[in-house]
Amino acid sequence: MIMPGLFGDLAAPRTHQWKGKDVFVITDSHVRTLYGQQLMRSLAAQDARAWMLHVPAGEHSKNARVAFALQTHLLEKGIRRDSIIVALGGGVVGDLAGYVAATILRGVKYIQVPTTLVAQVDSSVGGKVGIDHPLGKNLIGAFYQPAAVYIDPEVLATLPVEEFRNGLAEVVKIAVALDAKLFDKIESQARRITQQNVPLLTDLIVQAVRLKADVVMADAFDSGVRKMLNLGHTIGHALEAASNFKIKHGAAVAIGLAAESGIAVRMSLLDRRDGDRLIKVLRALRLPTKMPRISSKAKFMSALSIDKKSEGNSAKFVLLKAIGQTSIGVDVPARFIEELL
Numbered sequence: 508m509i510m511p512g513l514f515g516d517l518a519a520p521r522t523h524q525w526k527g528k529d530v531f532v533i534t535d536s537h538v539r540t541l542y543g544q545q546l547m548r549s550l551a552a553q554d555a556r557a558w559m560l561h562v563p564a565g566e567h568s569k570n571a572r573v574a575f576a577l578q579t580h581l582l583e584k585g586i587r588r589d590s591i592i593v594a595l596g597g598g599v600v601g602d603l604a605g606y607v608a609a610t611i612l613r614g615v616k617y618i619q620v621p622t623t624l625v626a627q628v629d630s631s632v633g634g635k636v637g638i639d640h641p642l643g644k645n646l647i648g649a650f651y652q653p654a655a656v657y658i659d660p661e662v663l664a665t666l667p668v669e670e671f672r673n674g675l676a677e678v679v680k681i682a683v684a685l686d687a688k689l690f691d692k693i694e695s696q697a698r699r700i701t702q703q704n705v706p707l708l709t710d711l712i713v714q715a716v717r718l719k720a721d722v723v724m725a726d727a728f729d730s731g732v733r734k735m736l737n738l739g740h741t742i743g744h745a746l747e748a749a750s751n752f753k754i755k756h757g758a759a760v761a762i763g764l765a766a767e768s769g770i771a772v773r774m775s776l777l778d779r780r781d782g783d784r785l786i787k788v789l790r791a792l793r794l795p796t797k798m799p800r801i802s803s804k805a806k807f808m809s810a811l812s813i814d815k816k817s818e819g820n821s822a823k824f825v826l827l828k829a830i831g832q833t834s835i836g837v838d839v840p841a842r843f844i845e846e847l848l
């Protein structure tokens with residue numbers, strides 16, 4: 508359900524869902540301060556017995572130690588198979604609380620209440636839940652679908668602008684990969700988007716969620732068409748890794764979208780005018796498009812699984828064919844990537 512103002516009275520439309528239930532809200536330290544009490548009051552008014560657990564805000568909470576501590580709290584408080592877990596927060600809370608819900612008592616129903624744009628258009632849709640491992644991000648997890656996702660675009664008003672832009676990078680990715688009309692809209696309304704016009708944002712979120720959900724339904728376990736959603740992420744992930752995660756995900760994806768469209772143009776897969784349109788839209792949304800200086804080129808190449816020593820090396824990419832269309836599994840020769848650096 509996607510609706511401005513929904514959050515203020517989240518539990519109200521679903522009395523039967525909450526009534527008499529034990530509800531465990533998992534959130535982070537920032538979101539708890541902003542919205543925790545409002546949600547708890549709303550649940551109490553619906554005769555739910557509700558508890559709130561919170562973790563420190565930030566990616567460093569998405570790990571096995573924090574997940575285990577949450578599981579311990581939930582067990583101590585008597586969680587049962589018919590209890591409900593509510594993930595209230597950004598993608599970190601959604602992935603972590605979803606992972607806890609998937610594993611505790613072999614699976615307890617959970618509901619996503621995403622409060623960042625990234626979480627609203629990306630992480631809350633598709634059922635990927637998980638935690639990080641010292642050997643890499645998101646390496647431990649499961650596919651576990653939420654029972655419901657409640658999206659209130661109004662909560663984005665309190666989001667720091669950098670976090671808002673992170674989400675815009677994912678919205679552009681979804682549009683440019685899957686839907687030329689949505690891309691046209693973003694192109695013509697870029698200024699109003701940066702001003703966070705709520706009706707416009709609501710429309711974009713509805714469309715982005717629908718597009719992602721369609722792809723996910725066609726390929727729930729990420730073995731085929733879902734790979735389209737990796738557009739911009741091959742270079743993006745390599746940038747994050749080579750910068751030791753100093754470059755934020757949204758910025759890395761924006762640069763990745765621009766760089767990969769450049770590769771697609773050079774490989775004669777994409778018309779230069781389409782590549783230019785994409786870069787213009789990213790800039791209009793105040794997202795970065797230029798490759799930064801990479802201090803560890805070896806790290807960058809190894810993140811792409813390219814071994815510099817062997818000849819004729821290539822990496823598999825999702826590349827743009829046109830606005831709204833992609834090719835998956837394209838072999839990109841290493842020299843095109845070296846050109847970028």
Ligand SMILES: NC(=O)c1ccc[n+]([C@@H]2O[C@H](COP(=O)([O-])OP(=O)(O)OC[C@H]3O[C@@H](n4cnc5c(N)ncnc54)[C@H](O)[C@@H]3O)[C@@H](O)[C@H]2O)c1
Pocket residue numbers: 535536537538541564565566569596597598599600602622623624625626629630631632633634635636644645662663664665666667670673
């Ligand atoms: N499961 C998936 O398919 C999927 C997809 C994309 C990203 N992810 C994961 O999502 C995570 C990133 O998510 P994120 O970008 O939402 O980061 P995040 O959850 O860390 O949130 C960013 C910051 O915004 C704060 N915040 C959240 N909502 C707020 C609000 N309404 N007002 C003010 N502050 C608010 C948070 O406390 C945090 O400090 C990563 O761990 C990534 O791996 C998962």
Ligand SMILES: [Zn+2]
Pocket residue numbers: 677740756760
């Ligand atoms: Zn992403």
